[in-house]
Amino acid sequence: MKVRARTAHYGFDAPGIMIGMLAGGAAGLGLSAAGMIWTDGAVWVSAAILGLVALVPVVLGLSMLVYGRVGKKRMRDYMIGLIDWRGDEQVLDIGAGLGLLLIGAAKKLRARGRATAVDIWRTEDLSGGGLEQLAANVAIEGVEDRVAILTEDARTLSIADGSIDVVLSLFCIHNIEGEAEQKRALLEIVRVLKPGGRVLIGEWMPIARYAEVFAAAGLKIRSQRSHIATALSPMWMVDAEKPVPSRS
Ligand SMILES: C[S@@+](CC[C@H](N)C(=O)[O-])C[C@H]1O[C@@H](n2cnc3c(N)ncnc32)[C@H](O)[C@@H]1O
Incomplete structure (x- = not known):
């Protein structure tokens, strides 16, 4: 295991969950953006809803990131x-x-x-x-x-x-x-x-x-x-x- 030498660091809690939320949420936001740019009608509405839902893991992942760095x-x-x-x-x-x-x-x-x-x-x-x-x-x-x-x-x-x-x-x-x-x-x-x-x-x-x-x-x-x-x-x-x- 690699050990960093000069300053103490205290890690990120539940790193798999944090990365999963950020990556999953970002993918959802990307899909949503693409859908909203290139479609209309019912598909556009679905893409907009996907964007709103994808915000949840992004916000939670970001809060875990902020906690790990500062909180x-x-x-x-x-x-x-x-x-x-x-x-x-x-x-x-x-x-x-x-x-x-x-x-x-x-x-x-x-x-x-x-x-x-x-x-x-x-x-x-x-x-x-x-x-x-x-x-x-x-x-x-x-x-x-x-x-x-x-x-x-x-x-x-x-x-x-x-x-x-x-x-x-x-x-x-x-x-x-x-x-x-x-x-x-x-x-x-x-x-x-x-x-x-x-x-x-x-x-x-x-x-x-x-x-x-x-x-x-x-x-x-x-x-x-x-x-x-x-x-x-x-x-x-x-x-x-x-x-x-x-x-x-
Ligand atoms: C999320 S980390 C938090 C570490 C540290 N307290 C901090 O705040 O940075 C949880 C820690 O609890 C340890 N842990 C989990 N289950 C445990 C158990 N049954 N007995 C002792 N330690 C345990 C894990 O190995 C891990 O290091």
Whole structure:
């Protein structure tokens, strides 16, 4: 796999879908334009309708492109900015990809803090070099001393119970097929969080279901809402906290 050396890059999410939408939509627009130039009557109307329909994948593909280039870094900055960092936190990035959140968090850590990436490196979920590019990004950003990388599934974490201060995850859990399997990953997050620990999960669709799983497992939901203006594309985030047991 080719690794780019000078600047960190964080890839495009679901690259096949993005390219498919742009290419399919562009083909539809081309056909529509040709039909509207060279025909008339009912065929002209059909070509015009095809043009309108083809706009949908073009707009969605463009929004994925804008998110990949600009929006995901804005969302990273927003999520990292929500934590009141001490510097000694144990951080977990679930579905870390090329390290967008991982590296953002690692930059907030000092000597005793550690940011751990968990991923299974599915090329259909993210463009751009997988594990090798993540390691390159970590080196380029100068955070090797604060980062660990685990190749493991979000549903079966090897991490100890109650050992993590901050769990971050962006555009990962929806890639796990089936609500029951997604719930397994969410409950793993609950398990590894320390009392007082925080979890932030961003997804491209509303995630009330994630919040329900967290609430049922005893987490306090701080917020769950859309962040489309920040991400410049569809984005919802749940922010939850594991309560500290009272001493009485
Ligand atoms: C769309 S990418 C997002 C990567 C990164 N969070 C970002 O925002 O740039 C989703 C990532 O989740 C990973 N992933 C998918 N299913 C997973 C699972 N069951 N366990 C761990 N990682 C998974 C994929 O390999 C991929 O790197």
